[in-house]
């Protein structure tokens with residue numbers, strides 16, 4: 148028994164893709180347009196196709212040609228229909244059409260920027276943190292992001308995960324009782340059929356020490372019609388399942404994306420967002436703030452704001468560390484705490500994520516600590532006299548097995 152998808156506050160709007168669809172795919176019927184498999188079949192995958200839809204700048208044309216041997220292009224008709232065909236700095240365009248700079252690999256840039264292959268005990272598993280693993284389920288996406296950090300995998304050539312590799316990945320988790328959280332990613336796991344997804348979710352659900360599953364997907368952003376009732380119902384059966392999606396700009400928060408996210412949330416699947424800070428795309432506080440607000444309106448919680456990884460060909464999109472700190476400083480206090488994501492740097496070479504925040508502590512003493520508040524005004528916090536912080540009830544609670 149599930150509620151029909153009810154939209155939260157705000158009038159239902161016309162699909163954002165409507166005008167673009169009429170201009171670019173006038174033949175598509177409603178049934179086709181809202182069928183994710185039609186969208187996948189009609190994804191733009193070559194320069195010749197792309198030129199039919201968008202008049203490319205010389206920089207983009209050279210970008211598509213020069214990156215051809217490095218990383219594939221692929222843009223769903225839906226995502227393409229959101230592109231501003233007049234402006235090369237359109238965030239949809241910047242994320243999906245390569246420019247020449249992407250073909251230039253700079254010193255220090257890495258094929259495996261997060262050092263994942265060093266902590267990859269199975270083809271499908273990256274095990275970097277004590278209690279959670281990343282499960283790489285497939286190598287395909289609905290849109291190939293120009294800022295992809297895992298392009299060594301998503302560029303193709305790594306075959307689809309075989310049944311045997313899937314089995315070995317699950318077996319690894321089964322034999323590692325410390326793993327309580329499994330993050331399924333890839334590629335985009337929502338490109339799997341419900342049946343294939345269940346072949347992964349069902350055995351994980353059976354493993355007693357796996358307490359939760361997260362699914363990393365850009366489908367709500369790039370292929371929202373994939374989030375069908377059948378998909379949402381499938382996920383609900385394996386609760387707790389969290390969806391972690393990847394909106395980078397408020398322009399992506401369309402009525403279509405909203406319907407996808409709200410359908411998940413209505414089925415008891417919380418949706419979180421990880422954005423990546425990208426130079427000249429979303430690298431201003433007002434854009435990140437507007438993105439956060441747009442996400443909260445559709446019940447998506449901003450989770451991480453990522454500093455760009457040192458992935459090959461991405462230097463032109465990287466921002467200085469100070470920019471992220473500055474953006475955070477312009478959010479904290481000025482807007483809803485839920486709208487303030489964690490600013491994360493995933494350390495090159497495999498150190499894992501660390502978070503940064505503006506420093507509000509001016510001085511820390513034994514008697515008192517001195518702070519600046521968000522407006523830069525000085526405040527004092529007095530320290531308590533007693534400092535023993537052990538919890539006497541904890542032993543009791545533990546010996547009773549947490550009951």
Ligand SMILES: *Cc1c(COP(=O)(O)O)cnc(C)c1O
Nearest residue numbers: 273274275276279280281330500
């Ligand atoms: C980001 C990441 C996770 C999850 O990290 P959280 O901080 O728990 O969201 C897990 N494994 C790998 C390899 C990651 O990169």
